[in-house]
Amino acid sequence: MYKVPSGISNKHLHVSERDLKILFGENHELTCKKMLKQPGQFACEETVDLAGPKGTLKRVRVLGPVRPETQVELSLTDARALGITAPVRESGKLEGTPGLTLIGPEGTVELDHGVIIALRHVHLSDEEAAEAGVSDKQMIRVKVEGERGLVFDNVLVRAGKAHSAEFHLDTDEGNAAGLDNGVMCELLP
Amino acid sequence: MYKVPSGISNKHLHVSERDLKILFGENHELTCKKMLKQPGQFACEETVDLAGPKGTLKRVRVLGPVRPETQVELSLTDARALGITAPVRESGKLEGTPGLTLIGPEGTVELDHGVIIALRHVHLSDEEAAEAGVSDKQMIRVKVEGERGLVFDNVLVRAGKAHSAEFHLDTDEGNAAGLDNGVMCELLP
Numbered sequence: 001m002y003k004v005p006s007g008i009s010n011k012h013l014h015v016s017e018r019d020l021k022i023l024f025g026e027n028h029e030l031t032c033k034k035m036l037k038q039p040g041q042f043a044c045e046e047t048v049d050l051a052g053p054k055g056t057l058k059r060v061r062v063l064g065p066v067r068p069e070t071q072v073e074l075s076l077t078d079a080r081a082l083g084i085t086a087p088v089r090e091s092g093k094l095e096g097t098p099g100l101t102l103i104g105p106e107g108t109v110e111l112d113h114g115v116i117i118a119l120r121h122v123h124l125s126d127e128e129a130a131e132a133g134v135s136d137k138q139m140i141r142v143k144v145e146g147e148r149g150l151v152f153d154n155v156l157v158r159a160g161k162a163h164s165a166e167f168h169l170d171t172d173e174g175n176a177a178g179l180d181n182g183v184m185c186e187l188l189p
Numbered sequence: 190m191y192k193v194p195s196g197i198s199n200k201h202l203h204v205s206e207r208d209l210k211i212l213f214g215e216n217h218e219l220t221c222k223k224m225l226k227q228p229g230q231f232a233c234e235e236t237v238d239l240a241g242p243k244g245t246l247k248r249v250r251v252l253g254p255v256r257p258e259t260q261v262e263l264s265l266t267d268a269r270a271l272g273i274t275a276p277v278r279e280s281g282k283l284e285g286t287p288g289l290t291l292i293g294p295e296g297t298v299e300l301d302h303g304v305i306i307a308l309r310h311v312h313l314s315d316e317e318a319a320e321a322g323v324s325d326k327q328m329i330r331v332k333v334e335g336e337r338g339l340v341f342d343n344v345l346v347r348a349g350k351a352h353s354a355e356f357h358l359d360t361d362e363g364n365a366a367g368l369d370n371g372v373m374c375e376l377l378p
Contacts, residue, residue, distance in 0.1 A: 075364065076364035076367075077266055077360065077361070077364055088336055088337060088367065120337075147277055147343065148277060148309075148342075148343065149342035149343055150339050150340060150341045150342050151339060151340040151342070152339045153337075153338035153339050153340070154336060154337065154338055169365075171266065171361075172266070172360075172361050172364035172365045173364075173365040175264065175265035175266055175361035175362075175365070176361045176362040176364070176365035176366070177365070178265075178277065
């Protein structure tokens with residue numbers, strides 16, 4: 001039996017160099033507020049407002065470092081509040097996704113695509129994947145114990161040297177399972 | 190294999206006769222907007238605002254008919270927005286639950302208990318329960334197919350003549366499973 005700690009992702013966004021400059025100013029650099037468990041990834045001091053046809057979500061956190069493309073990760077609850085229909089997607093697979101308006105302290109970006117509901121996934125280093133008996137891109141199940149226990153199907157494995165053992169899911173999924181952060185969950189290959 | 194249709198419950202409340210009078214006026218009676226699948230149950234035209242220490246949820250729907258005790262059913266997402274910590278409970282088991290403020294057009298009720306996260310459950314008539322091979326108060330699992338497929342553990346069976354086949358879960362649970370209303374879900378006794 002192989003277990004990994006849960007990591008529940010609240011709504012957040014990754015920004016491109018171009019959008020960072022528009023939102024926060026020409027020479028702005030992202031400020032690390034807290035390092036995350038995935039190597040090199042960090043939560044930033046910076047936040048932006050997200051505006052959709054039905055509503056606005058205020059002060060949504062930026063995660064660093066900058067990426068080639070801006071990507072907004074919402075729960076289905078968030079997407080409904082904004083009035084957007086976003087697909088469940090793996091990070092970086094942004095073709096055909098909807099956009100929204102990003103409002104920063106220095107400027108506004110009309111994003112024409114990049115909004116996703118993140119596909120739940122398990123990060124593992126190469127060594128951890130070998131120990132767990134799973135491989136990169138495999139779809140597995142993950143079991144959560146407790147009062148709201150359940151077994152998630154269709155959980156993507158992301159294994160490699162940029163990864164560290166953690167089960168990433170969104171706030172809807174965390175709430176449905178009654179999960180807090182850092183709770184050990186069993187992988188079912 | 191026995192399947193029942195999903196019924197996703199948004200936040201709502203049931204009101205006592207006493208609280209109905211305070212919220213909507215002395216001689217007010219609940220107005221049916223739409224009959225629900227469970228026999229005799231209906232969504233009302235009436236709504237109230239719910240206020241907690243951290244926020245307010247506007248226009249939350251009342252379900253009829255009136256009940257002996259007022260009961261507010263939220264998702265964990267809703268409870269966090271209000272700043273309330275509510276337990277997962279079976280309907281009617283309200284001992285030790287938190288309260289909040291109900292704001293109606295004619296008056297305000299300071300509820301001292303009655304707020305729950307509803308325990309997910311399957312309604313079945315006696316005949317349906319017999320056919321499915323389950324009995325009232327049994328805890329079973331329910332399987333949801335699809336892109337966000339999963340198996341919910343700890344699903345309560347509520348069987349009897351006041352019930353009709355339907356799998357009730359809240360919006361967090363529905364979102365986590367990528368479910369719409371009326372999707373057939375398999376019972377796993």
